[in-house]
Amino acid sequence: MTRSQLRRVAIAFALVLGAANVYFYNYAAFLALNHPDSDIRFNLYGDPQIEGDAKLKREPTTGKYDLLVNDYYLQHIYASTIAAFRPQYVVTMGDMFSSQRTNKE
Numbered sequence: 001m002t003r004s005q006l007r008r009v010a011i012a013f014a015l016v017l018g019a020a021n022v023y024f025y026n027y028a029a030f031l032a033l034n035h036p037d038s039d040i041r042f043n044l045y046g047d048p049q050i051e052g053d054a055k056l057k058r059e060p061t062t063g064k065y066d067l068l069v070n071d072y073y074l075q076h077i078y079a080s081t082i083a084a085f086r087p088q089y090v091v092t093m094g095d096m097f098s099s100q101r102t103n104k105e
Contacts, residue, residue, distance in 0.1 A: 045090070
């Protein structure tokens with residue numbers, strides 16, 4: 001493969017990746033266009049990756065960044081779906097048992 005062909009493939013890949021990123025980042029807004037308002041609107045959020053301080057004790061460096069990215073992602077999903085669907089009720093569900101709260105036996 002020549003250098004110019006490789007450059008074209010890289011540009012095409014970057015364009016497809018960029019378009020997919022824009023679509024998925026605004027996915028809730030695209031869904032809201034197809035759903036008219038109803039009498040009762042509620043959002044349910046479930047994140048099995050909600051972790052506490054146990055992650056920081058196990059993995060001090062990577063755990064901090066992992067928790068930061070997870071928190072940012074959950075905040076983005078929450079804000080985008082609230083703006084798109086304007087729910088009357090919001091329920092957030094997480095793990096029933098955190099790893100630092102259970103007995104290891």
